[in-house]
Amino acid sequence: MSRHAKGYARKQMKRCKYLYIIMILPLLYYIVFHYVPLYGVVVAFKDYNIVKGILKSPWVGLKYFQKFVSEPYFWKVVRNTFLMSLYNILWGFPVPIILAVLLNEVTRKRFKKVIQSITYLPHFISTVVVCGMLVNLLSTDGLINQVIKGLGGTAKQFLMYPQYFRTIYVASSIWQSAGWTSIIYLAALTGIDQEVLDAATIDGANRIQRIWNVTIPAITPVISTMLIMNLGKMMNLGYEKVLLLYNGSTYETADIISTYVYRRGILGNSFSYATAVGLFQSVIGVVLLLIANAVSKKLSETSLW
Amino acid sequence: MLKTRKANGVFDIVNTIILVLVGFITLYPMWYILIVSLSSAQHINAGDISFWPRGFNISAYKIVFANDKIWRSYANTLLYTVSGTIINVLMTTMCAYPLSRKDFYGRKPLTMIITLTMFVSGGMIPLYLVIMKLHLLNTMWAIVLPPAISTYNMIVMRTSFESIPISLTESAYLDGANDIQIMQKIIMPLSKPILATMTLFYAVSHWNSFFPAMLYLNDQDKYPVQVLMRDIVIAGDMTSDSGDVASNINILATNYKYAVIIISIIPILLVYPLLQKHFTKGVMVGAVKG
Secondary structure, eight states, rough: OOOHHHHHHHHHHHTTTTHHHHHHHHHHHHHHIHHHHHHGGGGGGOOOOOTTHHHHSBOTTHHHHHHHHHOHHHHHHHHHHHOOOHHHHHTHHHHHHHHHHHHHHHHOOOHHHHHHHHGGGGGGOOHHHHHHHHHHHHHHHHHHHHHHHTTTTTOOGGOOOOHHHHHHHHHHHHHHHHHHEEEEEEEHHHHHHHHHHHHHHTTTTHHHHHHHIIIIHHHHHHHHHHHHHHHHTTOOOOOOOOOOHHGGGGHHHHHOHHHHHIIIITOOOHHHHHHHHHHHHHHHHHHHHHHHHHHHHHHHHHHOO | OHHHHHHHHHHHHHHHHHHHHHHHHHHHHHHHHHHHTTTTTHHHHHHHOOOSSOOOHHOOOOOOOHHHHHHHHHHHHHHHHHHEEEEHHHEEEEEHHHHOOTTTTTTHHHHHHHHHOOOOOHHHHHHHHHHHHHOTSSHHHHHHHHHOOOOOHHHHHHHHHHHHHHHHHOOOHHTOOOOOOIIIIIIHHHHHHHHHHHHHHHHHHHHHHHHHHHHHOOGGGGOOOOHHIIIIIIOOOOOOHHHHHHOOTTTTTHHHHHHHHHHHHHOHHHHHHHHHHHHHHHHHHSOOOO
């Protein structure tokens, strides 16, 4: 750097002195709670010992990575993570779109508003409450089993069977988020030119034809961006709900990477092992996100950054 | 023409039915919890409650309200929510304002360093180790400090600050004000709507937060409502009130659990009209790029 450039930098920094003062605490925050943990990922390559600390714990290279990739249970957890995400997208992705399109067709403003208010509400209900309701509604004397018994079936403790876990997870996720996510599509729908819709009507299109040929194509860019982003975020599956709903008898389908990391790391005190597994998840997550972003850039020229 | 009109009528009817059904499916589980919490033990056992409380009964609420543990956890949640939200709003503003200034030297690299944290993180264990090393385990700071700034919210706020005309800042400079004064006296008063949105946004996330408390707190006395609720409603731990529940023939564990769920949703329902107004705007502002 030349002397001239140095002088310029100093002058600029002096001019922004107060802005730096304002930013000291936020920057400190990002260093302590984001960058130090990022550095802390090195414990995945060490034999971490609480007494010795990160710096003095001995390096062990890829020991823990070799350990988990050779465990069949680890691959089961990876598979569960992907499957749960995949089903979540497969069933959960279309619902807000359909909801938005149907809401958009409503002509009575008040009715539309009421349905919107109702469907947004679950977004604000805490995970613990949602799971609390699920546990109770699905228990042997809960609402669902009462309906089943009423129809002549036999009651089942649904949360004890691995084959129902994903269904419960996905269905409750739809309940929680479909209304809220529909806001994005509703916003896109308001951008449709009314003249195009009128023209379609004059040409004799009925409502369903109009939805199919005008409305849906108009919001396809938003739909594809959302889909790609959802696929990119596949690894960041909401684990709090799993943690609250699963139990020993459903691990087979319910245990995902994050819950496994929690059990092994925090409850089992295998910090290095759990960090290695977490790092595996992060790396796959970042790669998926980069792919998603690249695809999205190509298709619609919208990107995350 | 007549035929299309008739078809439209059918479409409207079907559409209305579907949407009413969607509304019903959304509301009914919560409604059911409420009416069961207010019904008598006999009717719950008989399983004949469907749309209204039967054998109206508020004993469960009396027991819940008489429970010190629940009050304490409420006080804890209030403490974490209020102090956490104040920290959030202050820190987010202090981070967003300098970054909103196009003439801020170092704006680009700092923005990059900060937004990068949205995509890469050390994960659960390294953060836990940091909090342990700072001796924050089992203190409220472990709950309120790690989420001090949501980068996403910070970007929303920065975008909002950017829309304030630069001429205001410049004239304040001419009057001899420095950047700290400008932020306090000009930018923040002009940004009340976004500050209100952020306050709500953060407050709800603190109110509903459960995992950090479960992860970092050991002391039952420090538990927020969400963790206590998990113990009572999901794990079925009724140690604190089992005596009262068992000795009262009018109620069942179900009443009690459902009443606990209801009293934890009520605060959210009370602020819901506000939430809806501000949040829908927030979602749209958030559609902007980092």
